[in-house]
Amino acid sequence: MKPRRVTSKQVAERAGVSQTTVSFVLNNVRDANISMETRERVLAAARELKYIPDVSARSLARGRSNNLALVLVQPHRQIFIDEYLPRVITGISDVVQEYGYRIIVERVHSSDSADIYQKLLYSKEAAGMIINFSYATDEHIQNIIACTNDGMPVVSLMNIHPNVYSVEVNKIDGVRIMTQHLIDLGYRRIACIAYDRSEENRHIHERVHVFLSTLRKNGIEPDLSLLRYGAFDPETGYAAMKDILESASRTGLPEVVFGLNDMMAFGAMRAIQESGLRVPDDIAVVGFDDVRLANFSSPPLTTMNEPDEEHGRLAAQMVTTLLEGKVPPERHISLNTRLVIRDSCGTHLRKK
Structure with a gap:
């Protein structure tokens, strides 16, 4: 029965x-x-x-879905490698559960149909949306703007347009801070392993631009033979560093390598150590993100810490405010990164 x-x-x-x-x-x-x-x-x-x-009765009583969509516009492999996402989701969950919402995750590739945002929102499958971009095409951005202009509760985890609500981490300034830290330590031959040049995200290209411009502002002409490109994994960092080392007979060794994420920095560190060189004695290494393993690598990795959980919490607070028919106090929020100095940058050696 x-x-x-x-x-x-x-x-x-x-x-x-x-x-x-x-x-x-x-x-x-x-x-x-x-x-x-x-x-x-x-x-x-x-x-x-x-x-x-x-749940269906609750949705009926509310007049909308109990789901909030987290849309991930990024490569499939990155989702399972990048520690950023679990930490952001933790921050989002802390807020939305208080409001009785559940998170549904939708992965989108830049080549996918850009009307996915309208489908999720206009069909009422999701009451609101938080979007995380690894890259964004103009078509995708225009569709998100259209949703925003129609009054849909949409928040981007990157500032993509003045009209679209956003909470972002100021990674651009973080790159400047790290580059300046290396210059202040006396390094002049600074290699950089950046993101794939084919990525459509302008923020990725801005990070390389800031790295190069910071060198120039300090009277250092960048050696472009020390610039390589990777992705979100240690394998690409390893391959890029191997290429730099193999080219050293022509271009000379760098004094330090800046991986624009910690995973590439880990790969670079492995390549340096396999070649018989020491980190940081022969070549220093720094990263960006401050993943949990950064403090446990050998040597511990100097990096930029990102407030990922706060990033998620603030985005969730913004979207739930919009769902309540209220106007958030700020349309755009920018969070700062923080320099975390550990042994891999050679601070203890440079200060002797």
């Missing part, structure tokens, strides 16, 4: 309140004038009765 489902009416009777009050509490309606004591009583009754809300 099929067990009978516990209803909100039974929860209301157990808590001694109306069904409307139960609905407001379980749907986390923040504008409802319900005391904390009443809220706790309703929640206790729901737990005691093992009440499971009907």
